[in-house]
Amino acid sequence: MNEVEKIRSAEMEYHNTFYKSAKLYQPGSWISKPVANVMEAFELLENSKPLKVLDLGSGVGRNAISIAQKSMDGTVIDCIELLPSAIEILNDNAKDYGVQDKINGIVSSIEDYNIVNSYDFIIGVSTLEHVNDEKAFELVLTDIRDHLAINGVACLIINSEVQEKDTESRELLVPQFEVNMPTNDMQKLVHNIFRDYEFVKEEIKSLNYIINRADKEVNLSTNAVTFILRRTK
Numbered sequence: 001m002n003e004v005e006k007i008r009s010a011e012m013e014y015h016n017t018f019y020k021s022a023k024l025y026q027p028g029s030w031i032s033k034p035v036a037n038v039m040e041a042f043e044l045l046e047n048s049k050p051l052k053v054l055d056l057g058s059g060v061g062r063n064a065i066s067i068a069q070k071s072m073d074g075t076v077i078d079c080i081e082l083l084p085s086a087i088e089i090l091n092d093n094a095k096d097y098g099v100q101d102k103i104n105g106i107v108s109s110i111e112d113y114n115i116v117n118s119y120d121f122i123i124g125v126s127t128l129e130h131v132n133d134e135k136a137f138e139l140v141l142t143d144i145r146d147h148l149a150i151n152g153v154a155c156l157i158i159n160s161e162v163q164e165k166d167t168e169s170r171e172l173l174v175p176q177f178e179v180n181m182p183t184n185d186m187q188k189l190v191h192n193i194f195r196d197y198e199f200v201k202e203e204i205k206s207l208n209y210i211i212n213r214a215d216k217e218v219n220l221s222t223n224a225v226t227f228i229l230r231r232t233k
Contacts (some may be wrong), residue, residue, distance in 0.1 A: 010176045010213060011130060012083060017212070019060055019086055024093050031059070034066040035125055037201070041155035041228045042067055042121060044200065050074030051120040052149070056110050056140075057081060057127025059088040061103070067121070068099035079105045080113050111136040115147045122147070122154040126224070129159050129179040137179045142194045153200075154229045159222040160186045167210065167217040175220075176213065183223045194229050199229035 022029040045051065050072050055064045058079035059168075068077055081087050087105040094103040106113070111131040122144050131137050142155075148154055160183040162175040181189075183204065191199075208221045 007174075007176045007178055008082075008130070014176075014212065015059070015083060019083075019089055024060055024062065024065065025087075025094070031062045035155075035157065036062045037157065037226045037228065038063045038123055038125060038155045039066065040201075041123075041153050042070065044153050044228070044230065045121055046151065047071065050076070052117060053077040053121045054115065054117075054119045054123070054147075055079045056113075056124040056144075057130070058086075058090060058105070060086050060095045063123055063125060064090070064103060065093055065097050068094070068102040069097060071102060073101075073150070075102050077103055078117075078119075079103060080108050080110060081105065081107050082107070091204060110122060110140055113227075115143045118147055118149045118152075120149050120152045122152070123156075125155070125157045126159055128156065129162075129177050129181075132178055134179055134181065137153060138189065138193070141190065145193055145197070148197075148229075148231045150231055150233065152231050154227070156190070156227045156229070157229070158186060158225050162220065164213070164220045165219045165221075167219050173213070173218065184223060190225075190227055194227075196233070198230040198232050199227065200230050201226065203224055 015043045022031055024031055049151050064077045064079050084107050087107050090105050094100040131140055144154055160181050161224050162177050162180050164173040164175045203226050205224045211218050211220050
């Protein structure tokens with residue numbers, strides 16, 4: 001197993017375990033509500049027509065379900081997710097919230113998914129850094145740029161400068177992120193790729209929290225960068 005496979009396996013194990021224990025929109029976990037910046041970006045859209053939405057790394061529907069609830073009939077949200085178990089839970093959640101006609105769950109890695117449609121809204125929340133490598137990362141960003149409709153909006157939240165530390169031994173661990181760029185370098189890359197787009201919002205949040213890795217508590221710190229982008233021409 002190479003390094004990327006090890007990282008992806010660890011991430012899949014973490015999310016598989018988490019999704020079995022946490023219920024969507026119930027207090028006490030990070031899926032207790034949709035991401036505020038995603039919903040802020042959604043409000044920039046003309047919502048008087050059915051929308052085409054792409055959620056890259058949808059999980060169990062943290063953002064997609066809320067967007068579906070606020071969208072007109074005929075809206076389709078393509079939810080790309082690597083974990084088959086997460087797609088199963090996503091479909092159950094869509095039924096529970098009465099939006100199953102708007103949710104289209106697709107099992108795929110982000111880098112292997114071929115974007116063919118034009119989308120009004122594209123989301124990538126803490127997922128794009130889990131593609132194979134920096135080349136794949138750049139290609140996915142370019143694909144997003146090329147498939148955003150005129151007046152469409154993208155909300156991308158990307159982790160950078162990630163560190164993971166064993167909470168007991170204080171030992172620095174190998175971060176379980178396939179792409180872990182310096183914050184400034186990542187911002188420059190995004191600005192270059194989306195140079196003809198409007199940067200509606202760009203902010204950096206330094207985050208620090210405890211996660212579980214192979215039954216060990218790990219302190220994860222990151223600079224999470226939010227980009228809200230709009231295509232104007």
